[in-house]
Amino acid sequence: MKIVFLDRDSLIADLRRPAFAHDWQDYPATAPADAVARLQGAAIAVTNKVPLRADTLAQLPQLKMIAVAATGTDNVDLAAARERGIVVTNIRNYATAALPEHTFALILALRRNLLAYRADIEAGLWQRSERFCLFHHPIRDLHGSRLGLLGYGALGQGVARLGQAFGMEVVVHTRSPIEDGSVRSVGWDELLETADVLSLHAPLTEQTRNIIGAAELARMKRDALLINTARGGLVDEMALAQALRGGVIAGAGFDVLSKEPPLPDNPLLNLRLPNFLLTPHAAWASGQAMQALADQLIANIEAYAAGHPANVVA
Numbered sequence: 001m002k003i004v005f006l007d008r009d010s011l012i013a014d015l016r017r018p019a020f021a022h023d024w025q026d027y028p029a030t031a032p033a034d035a036v037a038r039l040q041g042a043a044i045a046v047t048n049k050v051p052l053r054a055d056t057l058a059q060l061p062q063l064k065m066i067a068v069a070a071t072g073t074d075n076v077d078l079a080a081a082r083e084r085g086i087v088v089t090n091i092r093n094y095a096t097a098a099l100p101e102h103t104f105a106l107i108l109a110l111r112r113n114l115l116a117y118r119a120d121i122e123a124g125l126w127q128r129s130e131r132f133c134l135f136h137h138p139i140r141d142l143h144g145s146r147l148g149l150l151g152y153g154a155l156g157q158g159v160a161r162l163g164q165a166f167g168m169e170v171v172v173h174t175r176s177p178i179e180d181g182s183v184r185s186v187g188w189d190e191l192l193e194t195a196d197v198l199s200l201h202a203p204l205t206e207q208t209r210n211i212i213g214a215a216e217l218a219r220m221k222r223d224a225l226l227i228n229t230a231r232g233g234l235v236d237e238m239a240l241a242q243a244l245r246g247g248v249i250a251g252a253g254f255d256v257l258s259k260e261p262p263l264p265d266n267p268l269l270n271l272r273l274p275n276f277l278l279t280p281h282a283a284w285a286s287g288q289a290m291q292a293l294a295d296q297l298i299a300n301i302e303a304y305a306a307g308h309p310a311n312v313v314a
């Protein structure tokens with residue numbers, strides 16, 4: 001059985017080989033246009049972020065499984081895979097410490113205005129101050145404020161737990177109301193209009209694409225933060241850049257953009273504002289999380305080869 005990992009360098013971890021007879025090939029990275037040639041004769045394709053759309057799958061009659069080396073499967077045309085009988089699997093629960101910790105790094109940096117204070121010190125303001133401290137920029141505790149979550153899966157739940165540890169009230173909105181005594185399920189309007197920190201943890205699908213645009217930003221509290229560690233396509237980036245420049249919301253922390261790596265003209269890329277923090281899709285990338293992902297990836301491939309596929313999404 002031929003297995004091809006299209007973007008091996010997207011993962012820094014020990015990757016053991018599956019425990020069955022196979023022919024393994026990997027490439028550090030693969031341009032979308034090269035995917036078909038590299039997957040010729042492969043039964044199993046492994047991809048973290050290389051897109052596998054309907055036109056690509058149509059040219060790969062021998063492909064039986066796509067093992068996505070990630071939780072998000074928006075780079076794969078799931079409907080086309082299903083039509084062709086290709087099993088698609090993903091990785092679950094591997095970043096339940098990493099991503100919530102990253103999410104709170106963004107939230108805390110923004111709520112305590114760390115970028116603005118750092119800039120003040122670099123400009124010599126503290127050194128020239130007549131007082132022992134600076135307090136030019138508002139600092140707001142998280143304790144007592146409302147954390148609103150879109151999506152309450154593995155990662156939304158991890159973020160909720162940290163929010164509760166900080167003394168926040170956690171409200172969540174999912175496709176169908178959840179039964180969980182520790183958080184309150186709310187409608188979309190209430191989530192949007194009452195959250196002090198709105199954090200996105202839903203997959204990118206046709207239902208969630210651009211779920212936050214100019215109209216939604218205008219309905220958020222003026223002193224609210226928007227955090228996106230899920231997928232770039234959830235938020236209209238031009239609308240967010242305008243909202244941040246215009247003071248429509250207090251700030252935003254993003255780990256993801258609609259195109260990655262970003263194009264130079266991405267409206268959020270060069271937004272040099274102290275209330276906007278951007279990280280390069282790194283929320284998942286702790287050493288521990290990447291190793292857990294690598295282990296689960298091989299387990300998924302072995303489960304499929306043994307005839308009982310696990311973590312199937314399509």
Ligand SMILES: NC(=O)c1ccc[n+]([C@@H]2O[C@H](COP(=O)([O-])OP(=O)(O)OC[C@H]3O[C@@H](n4cnc5c(N)ncnc54)[C@H](O)[C@@H]3O)[C@@H](O)[C@H]2O)c1
Nearest residue numbers: 071072151152153154155174175202203207229230283284
């Ligand atoms: N930045 C990163 O490094 C990173 C790492 C891992 C995952 N992610 C992203 O985070 C997403 C969530 O991961 P997870 O492990 O929590 O997934 P999950 O499948 O466990 O949970 C997804 C949640 O989203 C909800 N949801 C789906 N569609 C919705 C809709 N239309 N409206 C409201 N809620 C909806 C589901 O009900 C569920 O509660 C992934 O899909 C992935 O895109 C990002």
Ligand SMILES: O=C(O)[C@H](O)CO
Nearest residue numbers: 048069070071072284
């Ligand atoms: O979806 C995921 O797991 C992250 O984006 C890392 O690939």
